[in-house]
Amino acid sequence: xxxxxxxHGVTWAEYHAALSLIPPEGVEPPEPAYNIAPTQYAPIIRxxxxxxxxxxxxxxxxxxxxxxxxxxxHQPLKEKKFATFNARAEGLQESNTFRGSFRxxxxxxxxxxxxxxxxxxxxxxxxxxxxxxxxxxxxxxxxDRAMIDGSEIDSFTIITxxxxxxxxxxxxxxxxxxxxxxxxxxxxASTKEVExxxxxxxxxxxxxxxxxxxxxNVRNQGPQLIEEA
Numbered sequence: 001x002x003x004x005x006x007x008h009g010v011t012w013a014e015y016h017a018a019l020s021l022i023p024p025e026g027v028e029p030p031e032p033a034y035n036i037a038p039t040q041y042a043p044i045i046r047x048x049x050x051x052x053x054x055x056x057x058x059x060x061x062x063x064x065x066x067x068x069x070x071x072x073x074h075q076p077l078k079e080k081k082f083a084t085f086n087a088r089a090e091g092l093q094e095s096n097t098f099r100g101s102f103r104x105x106x107x108x109x110x111x112x113x114x115x116x117x118x119x120x121x122x123x124x125x126x127x128x129x130x131x132x133x134x135x136x137x138x139x140x141x142x143x144d145r146a147m148i149d150g151s152e153i154d155s156f157t158i159i160t161x162x163x164x165x166x167x168x169x170x171x172x173x174x175x176x177x178x179x180x181x182x183x184x185x186x187x188x189a190s191t192k193e194v195e196x197x198x199x200x201x202x203x204x205x206x207x208x209x210x211x212x213x214x215x216x217n218v219r220n221q222g223p224q225l226i227e228e229a
Contacts, residue, residue, distance in 0.1 A: 001086055002139070002158050002175040004215065005114040006034040006128070006226060007042075010136050018180050019045060019108075021059050030061075030110075034225045037218040038067045038085040044143055044156050046107040047187055059187065064107075068157035069146040070097050077148060087142060087157045089176060089198040093191065098157065101142035106187055106194075107156055108138035108178065113226065115215055116170045116208075126215050127170055128226045129208045131177070131201075140176035140186055140197060164200035166208060177201040 009032040012023035023029070030043045041063045048060045068084040069077065084097060092102040113130030131137055143156040160173040167174040178186055182197055210229045214220045 001116075001171060001173045002114050002160060003038065003085065004218075005036050005109075005111045005139075005158075005175075006032075007036065007110055008032050008112040008135050008223075010110060014136070015045075015061070015110075019059055019183055021045065021061060024061075032223070033221065034223055035215055035218055035221050036066065038083075039065060040218075041065050042109065042156075044107040044109055044141065044154075045138070045183075045187075046105070046143055049145070062154060064143055064154040064156045066157075067155055068097065068101065068142060068144050069148070069153055069155045071100065071144050071146050073146050074148065077153075084155075084157050086160045086173070086175075088173075089159050089161045092142075092159070098142055101144045101157075103191055105143050105145075107141045107143040108183055108186065109141045109156065109158060110136055110138055112136045114175060115211070116167075117216075118170045126211050126213065127208045128211045128215075129167070129170070129206060132205055132207050137180075138178050138183060140178050159198070161198045161200055164203040164206070166203045166206050167200070170208065174200055 012029050015021040036042050043061050044064045045061050048058050066085055087098045092098050113128050115126055117124040117126050119125045140159045141156050145154050159176040161176050163174045212229045215225045
């Protein structure tokens with residue numbers, strides 16, 4: 001499970017170096033965010049959808065809502081009762097909700113870390129988890145586009161996998177974290193050619209630290225949320 005994440009400020013030059021992403025002219029890069037939660041909008045990186053002819057086949061950054069709304073869903077969002085902010089890697093090919101996106105609409109979600117809570121109910125401790133030698137990285141994700149009340153909504157989900165040794169002490173799942181050398185493969189290769197990317201990220205490349213309870217309120221923002229408690 002991954003129900004909250006954070007992202008430091010990343011420059012267009014950094015995005016370009018990692019992904020050959022061409023920044024939109026006159027647009028500032030996304031601002032840092034330290035308490036991103038389901039139903040909020042966050043930037044994703046994807047192949048430009050068909051129909052956007054001038055840039056078709058290139059990589060673009062676009063805002064999307066966290067919590068995938070499948071293309072076949074046409075009811076008001078308030079009537080959607082199933083959670084889709086995470087997608088289990090093991091069941092993507094069989095899932096009516098995620099199968100189409102896994103085949104045709106994979107994306108990257110820029111992040112600098114994520115949060116998990118551990119402990120007994122009523123006294124749970126939040127932890128921030130990040131990479132030791134990288135300010136930012138990308139989760140493996142899926143996106144989709146649905147027509148709701150006459151408007152197109154782009155949305156995404158973060159794929160989860162079994163935990164590594166670090167995460168096993170905090171949760172039974174962890175997000176799929178991709179190495180930069182695999183970003184393009186994740187976006188462009190066939191489903192069979194990306195299944196090896198679901199292996200948990202190496203334990204020795206990650207670290208976790210306790211943070212304050214303020215992160216539990218989605219209205220709280222700011223870099224102080226990731227300071228060690």
